[in-house]
Amino acid sequence: MPRVLVIEDDPDLGRILKASLERAGFPARWERNGVAGLTALREDPPDLLVLDLGLPDLDGDEILARVRATGDVPVLILTATRDLERKVTLLREGADDYLEKPFHPEELFARLEALWRRKVAGRRYRVGGLLVDREAQRAFFGERPLALSPTELELLALLARRPGRVFSREEIVAAVWPGDPPRSNALEVHMAKLRAKLARAGARGYLRTVRGHGYALVEPRE
Ligand code: CA
Secondary structure: OOOEEEEOOOHHHHHHHHHHHHHOOOOEEEEOOHHHHHHHHHHOOOOEEEEEOOOOOOOHHHHHHHHHHHOOOOEEEEEOOOOHHHHHHHHHOOOOEEEEOOOOHHHHHHHHHHHHHHHHHOOEEEEOOEEEEOOOOEEEEOOEEEOOOHHHHHHHHHHHHOOOOOEEHHHHHHHHOOOOOOOOOHHHHHHHHHHHHHHHOOOOOOEEEEOOOEEEEOOOOO
C-alpha cells in the first residue's frame, strides 16, 4: 500500500486521519505544520500527500508549489473553501484532487486509492507507435529511441497522458514549469524541436498545433 503523508494542523482531524488511514491499510505519517511537512517530504518521501491548505506557518499553496517543483507525488488538498475558482486554481497549480471539509474518511480513502492507481498506471503512455516511459525518462517510436531533452520528454508525457485532448498553453506551462513559467516563446521553441525530432524518427502527424488553443498528441490516420 502507498505511504501517505498528512500535513494538517487541526490536532483532532490529524489524529483521526492518521489512525483511520492506518486502519485502512495506508502507512501514514502526520505533521502539524508546513515546515515539519516539508522536512518529512524531503527526508521520507511519501507516495501520496494529503495537504491542508490553512496551516499556521506556511501557506498550503506554497507547499504545493515546492512539492511540484521537486517531484510528482500525487497531492490531495483538504480545504474549507467552497469557492470554485479557488479550487480550479489549485488543480491548475498541480493539485491532483481536493476534498471539502467536512468529509467522510471513506471518501478520502477512495480518492487516495484512485490517485495511486492513476500514478501506478500513469508511468508509461502509448499513443500509436509512440511509447513514453516517464519513469525511465525515455521515449520510443516503434523500436527506435528518441533523443529528447528532459523538457521535451515532459511535454510529450503530458500530452500522451490524454491522447487527442487539446492542452492549452497555460495548462502546459503550469504542468511543465510549475511556479517558474519560461519567458516569451520558450514553449513554442521546445514544441518545434519536439516536432522535428518526432518527424526525424518517422513519427509524423502526431504532434498537432491547434491554433489559438494549444497542443495535442494524436494517432495520425494513415
Ligand atoms: Ca487548518
